[in-house]
Amino acid sequence: MSELRELYQEVILDHNKRPRNFKALASANHIADGHNPLCGDTIKVYVDVEEGIIKDISFQGSGCAISKASASLMTTVLKGKTLSEAEEAFNLFHELVTAPPDEELDAEHLGKLAVFSGVREFPARVKCASLAWHTVHAAINSKDAPVSTE
Amino acid sequence: MTVTEEKTSKTSAFDVYALRKEFPILSETVYGKPLVYLDNAATTQKPQAVIDTLVRYYTTINANIHRGVHRLSVLATREHENARKTVQKFINAKGSEEIVFVRGCTEAINLVADSWGRQNIHAGDEILITHMEHHSNIVPWQLLCERTGASIKVVPVSDSGELIFEEYEKLLSPKTKIVGITHLSSALGTINPIEKYIKLAHDAGAKVLIDGAQSVPHIKVDVQALDCDFFAFSGHKVYGPTGIGVLYGKREILEAMPPYQGGGDMISSVTFEKTLYNALPYKFEAGTPHIEGAIGLGSAIDWLESVGIDAVAAHEHDLLEYATSKLLEIDGLKIYGEAKEKGAIISFTLEGIHPHDIGTILDQDGVAIRTGHHCVQPLMDRYCIPATARASLACYNTHEEIDALAKSILKVIEVFS
Numbered sequence: 201m202s203e204l205r206e207l208y209q210e211v212i213l214d215h216n217k218r219p220r221n222f223k224a225l226a227s228a229n230h231i232a233d234g235h236n237p238l239c240g241d242t243i244k245v246y247v248d249v250e251e252g253i254i255k256d257i258s259f260q261g262s263g264c265a266i267s268k269a270s271a272s273l274m275t276t277v278l279k280g281k282t283l284s285e286a287e288e289a290f291n292l293f294h295e296l297v298t299a300p301p302d303e304e305l306d307a308e309h310l311g312k313l314a315v316f317s318g319v320r321e322f323p324a325r326v327k328c329a330s331l332a333w334h335t336v337h338a339a340i341n342s343k344d345a346p347v348s349t350e
Numbered sequence: 351m352t353v354t355e356e357k358t359s360k361t362s363a364f365d366v367y368a369l370r371k372e373f374p375i376l377s378e379t380v381y382g383k384p385l386v387y388l389d390n391a392a393t394t395q396k397p398q399a400v401i402d403t404l405v406r407y408y409t410t411i412n413a414n415i416h417r418g419v420h421r422l423s424v425l426a427t428r429e430h431e432n433a434r435k436t437v438q439k440f441i442n443a444k445g446s447e448e449i450v451f452v453r454g455c456t457e458a459i460n461l462v463a464d465s466w467g468r469q470n471i472h473a474g475d476e477i478l479i480t481h482m483e484h485h486s487n488i489v490p491w492q493l494l495c496e497r498t499g500a501s502i503k504v505v506p507v508s509d510s511g512e513l514i515f516e517e518y519e520k521l522l523s524p525k526t527k528i529v530g531i532t533h534l535s536s537a538l539g540t541i542n543p544i545e546k547y548i549k550l551a552h553d554a555g556a557k558v559l560i561d562g563a564q565s566v567p568h569i570k571v572d573v574q575a576l577d578c579d580f581f582a583f584s585g586h587k588v589y590g591p592t593g594i595g596v597l598y599g600k601r602e603i604l605e606a607m608p609p610y611q612g613g614g615d616m617i618s619s620v621t622f623e624k625t626l627y628n629a630l631p632y633k634f635e636a637g638t639p640h641i642e643g644a645i646g647l648g649s650a651i652d653w654l655e656s657v658g659i660d661a662v663a664a665h666e667h668d669l670l671e672y673a674t675s676k677l678l679e680i681d682g683l684k685i686y687g688e689a690k691e692k693g694a695i696i697s698f699t700l701e702g703i704h705p706h707d708i709g710t711i712l713d714q715d716g717v718a719i720r721t722g723h724h725c726v727q728p729l730m731d732r733y734c735i736p737a738t739a740r741a742s743l744a745c746y747n748t749h750e751e752i753d754a755l756a757k758s759i760l761k762v763i764e765v766f767s
Contacts, residue, residue, distance in 0.1 A: 204714055208707075208765050239706050240723040240736040262736050264704035265766070322710060 206318030207325070208265065215269035220276050221258040228258075230342060234335030236327055241267050245335045254278050254286060259332060266325050270316065271332035277312055283340060289313075293333050297326050364665040369657065370746045372397040383716035386751045391536050391564055391695055391742030392720050393586045396650070400590060403649035407642045414638055416615055430641050433648030434631070440651045441581060442572040443598050447630040450597040450604070451644050455563040456486040458582030458597035459530070461634060462559055463490035465607045466528075466580075470557075473499030476525040478556070480505040480513055480542075481732055482535045485725040487561045491530060500527070507732060511538040511687040518547065526556040533565035537726045537740065538687030539670075539695030541569070548578050557603070563587055567744070568666060568693050570659050573598050585643060590650035594643030597634070604630050611636040662745040666694040669743050673752045680759055686738055694743035697724075700762065705739040708762050712739075715758040 225246035234243040241263035248256040257278050259271045274293075278286050296310060297319045307314045319329045370376050373395045378385045387395060407429070413422035415430050431446070438446040452458045471477070477491045481504050491502055503526070505518045513531075522529075529551040534541050544560055551558045559580040562571060567588040573581050580603075585594040599607075609616055609627055613636035618626045627633045654662070673696055677683055682701035700708060709721035720740045723730045730736060741755055 204711060204765060207710065213766065238722060240727070240730065241706075242736070264706035266707070268704075325706070325710060328706060 203318070203321055207322055209315045209318065211273070211312075211315045212265060212269040215272040216265035219259075219268055219272040221279075222260065222272065223258050224260060225256055225258040227256060230339040232335050232339035234261075234331050234338070236263070236267070236331050238327065239264070241328065241331055243267070243271055243332055243335050245271070245332065245339050247336065247339050249283065249340065252283050254281050254283070257336070259335075263331070264325075264328050266319065266328040267331050270329045273312055273315070274332050274336065278336065286336070286340060290333050290337050294330065296320070297329050364661050366665060366746060366748055370748075372399070372653075373746055374398060374401070376746060380716035380718070381714060386715075386717040386754045388741040388743060388747065388751065388755060389718045389720050390567075390744035390747075391587070391724075391740065393592065394567065394589050394744050395746070396589055396591070397653050399653045400646050400650045404591065404642050404646050407645055412642075415641055416632070426641060429645045429648075430639070433644045436648040436651050437596055440571075440655070441566075441596075441598060442574050444574060445601060448598055448601050448604065450599065450631040450634045451639055452595045452597050452634075453593055453640070454584040454586070454595035455561060455582045456490075456584075456595075458580075458595055459486055459559065459561065460490045461597055461610045462528075462580050462582075462599070463494045465610045465634070466557075466603070467491075467494040467498070469606070469608060471498045471500045471527055474525065475500040475527045476503050476523065477501070477528055477530065478503045478505065478518075478521055478526050478551075479530040480532065481507040482511070482513070482538060482540065482726065482729050483530065483532055484536055484561065484563070485727070486563075487530045487532060487559075488728070504728075505531075507538075507729070510689060511535070511540045512689045513540075513542055513547075515546070519550065522550060522554040522556065524555065526551070526554055528557045528559060530559045530561065532561040532563075533571075534562075534568065534693045534695075535687065535726075535729075536564050536695065536742075537697055537724045537729055537738070538689065539692040539697070540687055540689035541565070541691040541693055543691070544578070545576060548576060552577070564693060564695070567654070568659070568663055570663075579603055585647035585650065588647075588650055589654055590647035591640075591643045594640045594647050596647075601630065604634070607634075609636070610634050613637045615639070657745065665745060666743050666747075669747055669749065669752060670694040670696070672749055673741065673743070673755070676752055676756045677759070680756065680763070682763070683759065686733055686735070694747075695740065696742075697738040697740045699735060699738055700759070703762060703766050705737040707766070708739045708759070711762045711765060712755070712758045715754065715761065717755055717758045719755075 227248045228246035230247040243261035246258045257275045301321050375395045411422055411425040413426045415427040434446045434449045437449045503521045506514050548558045557579040560578045562581050562583040566583040579600050581598040586592040616628050616633050616636040618628045684699050686697040705721035722737045
């Protein structure tokens, strides 16, 4: 059970059960759709950017516990951040889920995101965890086409 | 809650434990646990007999076929063509020239859509498929429609996962040129009563293509008795190698069709002005084929017939009934696909838990299942679900493995409680 508990940490299970900012956002000026064709996960991310700062952010969609919790936690991390801080968080998350399993991670630097460090042990699930981040990245950079993990 | 008595496969006459020893991969462990392989609708494992055939081919007779006068080429050609005859007998085709080797079921359907479709489908025509088709029996027809201006009509599926025959009758019309229908649904397990669908299509003047990818390993197929015009299946789902599949077509239909791909082997003579095409089935087999794949498929069929497809089907049916009652004891578990006639496929969901999470947790126990949309997105939409978890059984699965599956599902529920 220990590897499973690494992946399905309490925080992740909690965000899956009670996702934060799980709604449409009327004030959003950046919206993007994300889709993982392999498993059918879909997500819509709404971002309200004002003067270079993410004033509000939300998401809707359906997916597994990992993808839902990742989206939920992402919204709590990004709210109030500048766009360059958001970009930094995006890169940090990407490194976190793709780092070799034996690499030491700086938990302090990762903050709340550290709960996803177990994902790298499960290569089949990395895309689930990354979908929301790729989608918000596309929303902020206003790419029109839906984001796909493929 | 009724409790199903735990059963072992020893109770059945079929000696599954002896049979398992023929599959070397089944003694592998996953994370230190015995492999419980329940993803057979995706691909089956291979018996030693098939593995040995592939090794023997490369160690003793490897050569290109149909072109060399040397000894090895003669031997390789003979084995390749013997494999074709094995396939012919297996599905009871009238002649071996009606057996075209392709990469798999997907390529077989693409070949028909491309070659037969190019000649026979025009603007305003209709192609009739069903709501339970795999993407491989949807997309080639859509591509054909885009090219020709024809359109696709879809036979609906009932809540229990059966095709609605009355709706099929209504959808068939003089505009219908071909009907594409799966013999055994990969996602629901439904076995379709294709005989009556074929008969009705012929009465309406339409041709019929049967997607037999899932049925061939479990049901004795007789293409002459079925009277289907095309029948497609993949080698790797019937204990053979990947990358080899079969398109059966009635001779007169195949003869009238233009070639699919151009190249070597499919010609009888080439000048820059005009090329004469080779006879059936070579007209459709351009280039050096998957020689060892075809020979390996022949060996897989020989192996399956030595075990006996009826014995396999009876064992799988027994397992299916056991698994169905065992899984239904689990609170919050819902099975999709409750057709009266079913193959050994169980698609299920757990309330409040996404199939992907089920798949990951089962995997940690060594239990391999498929999760996702199973390449039948329209069918998932029909049941308003994004995905299911699917356990699909084969001849080598046991009652103990079903117990392992059920136990692991309970662990999923525990993790999420």
